[in-house]
Amino acid sequence: MELKYQISEEFAERARKVEVILMDCDGVLTAGEIVYDSHGVEIKHFNAHDGLGIKMARLAGLKTGIISMRDSGTIRTRAQELGYDFLYLGRMDKCTAFADLSKKLNLEPEKFCFVGDDLPDVPVMQLVGLPVAVQNAVDIVKQQAFYVTQKKGGEGAIREVVELILYARGSLEESIEKIWQVNQ
Amino acid sequence: MELKYQISEEFAERARKVEVILMDCDGVLTAGEIVYDSHGVEIKHFNAHDGLGIKMARLAGLKTGIISMRDSGTIRTRAQELGYDFLYLGRMDKCTAFADLSKKLNLEPEKFCFVGDDLPDVPVMQLVGLPVAVQNAVDIVKQQAFYVTQKKGGEGAIREVVELILYARGSLEESIEKIWQVNQ
Amino acid sequence: MELKYQISEEFAERARKVEVILMDCDGVLTAGEIVYDSHGVEIKHFNAHDGLGIKMARLAGLKTGIISMRDSGTIRTRAQELGYDFLYLGRMDKCTAFADLSKKLNLEPEKFCFVGDDLPDVPVMQLVGLPVAVQNAVDIVKQQAFYVTQKKGGEGAIREVVELILYARGSLEESIEKIWQVNQ
Amino acid sequence: MELKYQISEEFAERARKVEVILMDCDGVLTAGEIVYDSHGVEIKHFNAHDGLGIKMARLAGLKTGIISMRDSGTIRTRAQELGYDFLYLGRMDKCTAFADLSKKLNLEPEKFCFVGDDLPDVPVMQLVGLPVAVQNAVDIVKQQAFYVTQKKGGEGAIREVVELILYARGSLEESIEKIWQVNQ
Numbered sequence: 204m205e206l207k208y209q210i211s212e213e214f215a216e217r218a219r220k221v222e223v224i225l226m227d228c229d230g231v232l233t234a235g236e237i238v239y240d241s242h243g244v245e246i247k248h249f250n251a252h253d254g255l256g257i258k259m260a261r262l263a264g265l266k267t268g269i270i271s272m273r274d275s276g277t278i279r280t281r282a283q284e285l286g287y288d289f290l291y292l293g294r295m296d297k298c299t300a301f302a303d304l305s306k307k308l309n310l311e312p313e314k315f316c317f318v319g320d321d322l323p324d325v326p327v328m329q330l331v332g333l334p335v336a337v338q339n340a341v342d343i344v345k346q347q348a349f350y351v352t353q354k355k356g357g358e359g360a361i362r363e364v365v366e367l368i369l370y371a372r373g374s375l376e377e378s379i380e381k382i383w384q385v386n387q
Numbered sequence: 388m389e390l391k392y393q394i395s396e397e398f399a400e401r402a403r404k405v406e407v408i409l410m411d412c413d414g415v416l417t418a419g420e421i422v423y424d425s426h427g428v429e430i431k432h433f434n435a436h437d438g439l440g441i442k443m444a445r446l447a448g449l450k451t452g453i454i455s456m457r458d459s460g461t462i463r464t465r466a467q468e469l470g471y472d473f474l475y476l477g478r479m480d481k482c483t484a485f486a487d488l489s490k491k492l493n494l495e496p497e498k499f500c501f502v503g504d505d506l507p508d509v510p511v512m513q514l515v516g517l518p519v520a521v522q523n524a525v526d527i528v529k530q531q532a533f534y535v536t537q538k539k540g541g542e543g544a545i546r547e548v549v550e551l552i553l554y555a556r557g558s559l560e561e562s563i564e565k566i567w568q569v570n571q
Numbered sequence: 572m573e574l575k576y577q578i579s580e581e582f583a584e585r586a587r588k589v590e591v592i593l594m595d596c597d598g599v600l601t602a603g604e605i606v607y608d609s610h611g612v613e614i615k616h617f618n619a620h621d622g623l624g625i626k627m628a629r630l631a632g633l634k635t636g637i638i639s640m641r642d643s644g645t646i647r648t649r650a651q652e653l654g655y656d657f658l659y660l661g662r663m664d665k666c667t668a669f670a671d672l673s674k675k676l677n678l679e680p681e682k683f684c685f686v687g688d689d690l691p692d693v694p695v696m697q698l699v700g701l702p703v704a705v706q707n708a709v710d711i712v713k714q715q716a717f718y719v720t721q722k723k724g725g726e727g728a729i730r731e732v733v734e735l736i737l738y739a740r741g742s743l744e745e746s747i748e749k750i751w752q753v754n755q
Numbered sequence: 756m757e758l759k760y761q762i763s764e765e766f767a768e769r770a771r772k773v774e775v776i777l778m779d780c781d782g783v784l785t786a787g788e789i790v791y792d793s794h795g796v797e798i799k800h801f802n803a804h805d806g807l808g809i810k811m812a813r814l815a816g817l818k819t820g821i822i823s824m825r826d827s828g829t830i831r832t833r834a835q836e837l838g839y840d841f842l843y844l845g846r847m848d849k850c851t852a853f854a855d856l857s858k859k860l861n862l863e864p865e866k867f868c869f870v871g872d873d874l875p876d877v878p879v880m881q882l883v884g885l886p887v888a889v890q891n892a893v894d895i896v897k898q899q900a901f902y903v904t905q906k907k908g909g910e911g912a913i914r915e916v917v918e919l920i921l922y923a924r925g926s927l928e929e930s931i932e933k934i935w936q937v938n939q
Contacts, residue, residue: 240792244793245793246791246793246798247791248790249789251781251873252893276794277792280791280795383875385848
C-alpha cells in the first residue's frame with residue numbers, strides 16, 4: 204500500500220491538533236443543488252466516498268458535525284446513517300452554534316476543522332484552527348481557508364479532508380486497515 | 388477582503404440603473420433539466436449559491452422576479468423560500484408580463500435586468516436596460532445579451548449577476564458584511 | 572439575427588427530404604440515466620432546449636416520434652406535454668415499429684430521420700434517410716450515423732438536430748420568428 | 756462493423772477465464788451519489804449503456820452479480836429488471852459473500868472478475884482473477900486493479916468491462932449480432 208499525499212508542515216501541525224471536523228452541508232457534502240419536487244419534498248445528493256470518510260474519521264477517534272443554515276429530513280437521514288456526533292441545523296448564526304459546541308466539549312478553537320463553501324461559513328472559519336474551503340467555494344471563502352480541496356463538494360471533498368488529516372496524524376494506514384478488517 | 392471583478396464602464400453604467408432583476412427559470416435558475424417521475428411529479432434542481440445571491444440582492448434593496456413559460460410547484464416552493472417579489476409563471480407572452488410589471492411599478496425599462504437562456508427570452512431582453520445571457524444559453528440569446536455569465540444556469544449564474552450588479556453599484560462589500568452580521 | 576451552421580451539401584440534401592424525426596429516448600432525450608427510487612418509482616431528466624426544438628419542428632410542419640425499448644410514465648408525460656405525433660414504447664423490435672409507421676404514413680424511408688445512441692438503434696438507422704448519432708453514442712452507432720451531434724443526449728442534442736434540419740430547409744429563421752411571435 | 760479495442764495479452768488471458776462478473780453498486784453502477792428525499796426515500800441513478808452491457812454478458816453465457824454494503828429497493832428493482840444472477844446486499848464482509856458464492860458455484864477465484872471503486876472492495880479484488888477499478892475509484896483501489904476503466908461509474912464503466920471481456924473471448928461481434936437480431 205503506497206500512500207502519497209502532499210501536505211505542508213504547517214498543515215500537518217494544524218491537522219495534528221484537530222479533534223472535531225465540522226462542515227457545512229449544501230455545497231460541501233453536496234454539489235450545492237437545492238432540489239424540490241412539485242409536492243414540496245426536498246431531495247439531496249450526498250456522496251458514498253464522503254460516507255466512508257466519515258466512518259474512517261470515527262474509527263480514528265475524531266468527532267464529526269454539521270452546522271447548516273438549512274434543516275432538512277434529508278440531512279438528518281444521512282447524518283444518522285453515518286453517525287455524526289453533532290448536528291446544528293437551521294442555524295443562521297453559525298458562530299453561536301460553534302461557541303455552544305466548543306464550550307460544551309471544553310475544546311479550544313484550534314481543536315476544530317471547519318469545511319465551508321459560501322459567505323455564511325466565513326465567520327466560523329475565522330475562528331477554527333483548520334479552516335478548509337471546497338474547490339467549488341466562492342472566492343472570498345477560498346481566501347479565508349488554510350486549505351482548498353481538490354475535489355468539489357458532493358464529489359468527495361470531505362473524504363479528501365479526512366484522509367489528509369489522518370495522514371498528517373500518521374494514522375491513515377491504520378484507518379484503512381480497520382476498514383479492510385471489517386470487510387474481510 | 389479582496390474583491391476582484393472585471394466589468395466594463397458601460398456595464399457599470401447600466402447596472403447602476405437597475406432596480407429589478409428578472410429571470411427565466413429553466414436553464415437559468417436550473418441547468419435546463421425537465422425532470423418527471425413515473426407518477427407525473429416534477430422535480431427541479433436549484434442552486435444554493437444562487438439562493439444567497441437573491442438574498443444579497445434583497446438586502447441591497449433590489450427587487451427580484453421570475454418570468455417563466457412553465458408553472459410548477461417546484462418554482463413556487465423555491466421562490467417563496469427565497470422571497471422573490473414577482474412571479475409570472477405559465478406565461479407564453481413574456482413581453483406582456485413585463486409590460487404589466489413595469490407599468491405596475493411605474494419603472495422605465497432601463498431599470499430592469501433580465502437573465503435568459505433561450506429564444507422565448509429574446510423579446511424581453513430587447514426591451515430591458517441590462518439583458519444578460521447565461522453561459523449555457525443558445526447562440527441567438529447570447530447575441531442579444533449585453534453580458535454573458537461565466538457560470539452556467541443552475542451552477543451560480545444568478546449569483547454572478549447579482550454580485551456584478553452590486554459591485555458596479557459599490558455596495559457589494561456592504562452586502563457581504565450584512566450576510567456575515569446575520570451569521571455571527 | 573445571425574445564423575451560422577456548418578452543414579455539408581449531402582446533409583442538406585438528405586435533410587430537405589425529411590418529414591418525420593424519430594428518436595430513441597434514453598441516452599438521446601436524456602443522458603442515459605435510469606433512475607429509481609426505493610419504492611420503484613422511475614425518474615427521467617429531459618431537457619428544456621430539446622423541448623423547444625420539438626416545438627420548432629412542429630411549427631415547421633415536421634412530425635416527431637419516439638421509438639424506445641422502455642415504456643415509462645415519465646416518457647408519456649413528457650411526450651404529451653410536447654405534442655409528439657408517434658409513440659412506440661416498450662418495443663424490442665424497433666424495425667417492426669418503424670415498418671408499421673412508414674406503412675401507416677405511406678412515406679418512404681428517406682423521409683425519416685432517426686436519432687440513436689446504442690446498439691438497438693442501429694437496425695433502424697440503417698433504413699432511414701438521415702441516421703444521426705448523439706455525441707454520447709457508442710462507437711458502432713457513430714459509425715452507422717451520417718451525422719454525429721456536438722451536444723450530448725439530455726443536453727440539447729435533439730434541439731441541434733432540429734435546428735440543422737430547419738436550416739437546411741431554409742426555414743429556421745421563420746421558425747424562430749414564430750417562437751418570438753407567440754412570446755410577444 | 757469495425758471493432759477496435761486495445762487489450763494486453765495478459766488481460767486477454769485473464770478475461771478468457773472469467774465466467775462471473777461481480778461488481779460493487781455505488782460508484783460503479785452509479786456515480787457514487789447517495790440520494791435521499793425528505794421522507795427518507797432513497798434514489799439511485801443507473802446507466803442505460805451498462806444495462807445493455809449486462810444483457811450482452813448474459814447472452815454470452817456469463818453470470819453477473821452485485822456485492823454491496825448497502826441494501827436498497829433501488830438496487831433490487833434495477834437488478835431484477837436486468838436479470839442479475841447473484842445479489843449480496845447489506846454485506847460488510849464482502850470476502851465472506853465471495854467465498855460463499857465461489858463455493859456454491861464450485862468455481863475457482865480466477866473465474867471471477869470484480870469491479871470496485873473504494874476501500875471495502877480491495878479484499879475481494881485481491882482474490883479474484885480479474886480485479887477492475889472504475890475511473891472514479893480511489894487511488895488505493897486503482898493500485899490493486901489489473902485494469903482501470905476509461906469510463907466512470909454510472910457513465911458506462913460496466914459496459915466497457917463487458918465489451919472488453921467479450922472482445923478478449925472473441926465473442927463480442929456475436930453478442931452484438933444477437934442484440935440486433937432481437938431488435939429486427
